[in-house]
Amino acid sequence: MLLAEGGESLHLAVSMLIIFGSAKLLAELFERLGQPGLIGEILAGILIGPAVLNWVQPSDFTATMAGLGVMFLLFRVGLDVEAPELIKVGGTALLVGVSGVVVPFLCGWIFYVSQGKSQLESFFLGTALTATSVGITAQVLAAKGLLHRTASRIILAAAIIDDILALLLLGVVASLAKGRLDVLQLSLTTAMALIFVILVVRWGQKTLNQVVEKLEGNLRVGEAQFALAMILMFALAALAVKVGVAAIIGAFLAGLALADAVPKRVHDLTHGVTELLVPFFLVDIGLHFQLGVFQDWTSWKLALLIIPIAVLSKMIGCGLGAFSHGRAIAIRVGIGMIPRGEFCMVVAQIGLSLGAISGQTFAVIVFMAIFAAMLTPPLLKIAFRGVLAVPPPEQEVFHLG
């Protein structure tokens, strides 16, 4: 470790310290301000990144840790989703999910076209407005003990559908950006993705319950169930990428499939990894943020226009989908679906890496996501005023993003 590797070991330890430490420091600060800690963690990335202090630059290291972080975040959300609870509201959730993707996409697309942006960049902006960050939503609802209200169950179920639809949408715009929209290829990908998702959702849990039951006690290696869960997660993540959806969807489905099969012990161990790695994902987002573009007025104008569009389009789109449950629930669902997060940043990153969106649009999207997420807790507080908290059966709620 000395001399030769001293530099490396030092670099590793220092990087871990700076990224994780700053994330938690700002998360604590934001929690005290009554805001989701994860916004503080994204801002930590902006602070230590090239935008401000430039202590840490985006690298293979940060990308790897971020990739693992978001994989584990979605895996844990999958583990904590109560499948039956969600299936009960599946019909409404489907409506909410669909209209909650279509309306924001159209609004974002039309708005950007009206601003004289290219079709491609407009598609990317629309796509960036589509996916709700279930992590933020669930965290807020869990903290208030409201996870098991009808509105909350609709939100959780819709967020899953929303996520998958948005990822398929990203598939379309991403291949458009690469200049070759091979419809056959894309519909094939979509078909494979759907088959993959349906197979895992439909039979994954049942199969795994049997597998785990069979293996139970037959394995000698320490923490065998945790090891199996990890292997399944990495396998489904890889498979998901192979069939054309995101690694995070594979990880999420692995969690969903394992939700019943694994004991609380595995939840705890997974939670430890997630607690360590998720900050790297959030900080990595901030690392890509550029303040430079906010020096000109047009960036501010775009940001200030996109925020209401992002918030209202999601509220209206999702609210309409849930209207059959009455106005109050529709409003709660609409507000609960507002926050953007992980996915939004992923779209922005891909758009940037493909040269499909400008640094300005990237910065504006990140700005919008942070703002929309920060807006949600106070609005939810109002929407759920007078609604009694239902203490959940287990403490698993604390595992939610």
Add this chain to the structure above:
Amino acid sequence: MLLAEGGESLHLAVSMLIIFGSAKLLAELFERLGQPGLIGEILAGILIGPAVLNWVQPSDFTATMAGLGVMFLLFRVGLDVEAPELIKVGGTALLVGVSGVVVPFLCGWIFYVSQGKSQLESFFLGTALTATSVGITAQVLAAKGLLHRTASRIILAAAIIDDILALLLLGVVASLAKGRLDVLQLSLTTAMALIFVILVVRWGQKTLNQVVEKLEGNLRVGEAQFALAMILMFALAALAVKVGVAAIIGAFLAGLALADAVPKRVHDLTHGVTELLVPFFLVDIGLHFQLGVFQDWTSWKLALLIIPIAVLSKMIGCGLGAFSHGRAIAIRVGIGMIPRGEFCMVVAQIGLSLGAISGQTFAVIVFMAIFAAMLTPPLLKIAFRGVLAVPPPEQEVFHLG
């Protein structure tokens, strides 16, 4: 993550799957054969590495994951050990550390001189034989719940001294190779390293108990105590490297200092991370295995001679140091100190980069390190046969590998 980034996500997920999966598969196999699982995990590295299948090559990715893995391994061991336990055996540990460095160095040096190698190359070989890689032993002892036996406590304490001395020695031979021996700089480094270790061991725990007590309940961020533990670990690991010792020593001392302060919850969460990352540390050892240079007989001869020298010199040197505790404990300590690992490879890398050792000596050193690491667990099993596991205060035995 989708399509555009597909390549990267796929690569990450697949790498995680291959490394973690193969490690656990072979671990399971070895457990069934009544052998310690971690030998299987090292073999997994040899199997998937350049030596055999060449599915995975040593890279920044594997090095990072391995570095984090051994850091968390030592941190967790530190969490499960009480500083006073180590201080009690401090005197013996000092003897073990010193003679455990001197004897192997002399044996390696004399052997290589006797083979007609240069003084410098002989110095490097001697140095390569000095530092114990406590990770392997710690994992075995932890898995068997033997961390609190006298021999284990001596091994852990001696490993710290051993590391400091070995690093000092490397400093000497490295500067000899560079033709300029800066005595002042070296003694300064040694002094700083000692002061660092003494400060943390002596006052770390007391200080942190007070700090954590103060912070208790005052933090809003989720899993605040876990976050604090991680931050302290990365901070001490970085500080350790800064003052000239290995990052893992800093991580170990951080765990030691936190042993009292943190609740079972933090142990659980840390354990999750360790369970995920330690296989990467073990596999990485195997990844460095090369067969190429072993096509000529002299390499085999050297390797087959160096292995017994490396093993016996360490056993005898450390055993002598612990003889005051009786023959049984002396043997356990001697065997527990056998494994070489990271340090060995570092010495070899430096020697090679300075042109002080031949490619043959490099390969032989790496071969020896891997062989010694694999030889230790079964020997430990024999040495500790019939020794009862001592469950530490809480149910930590569950948490151990």
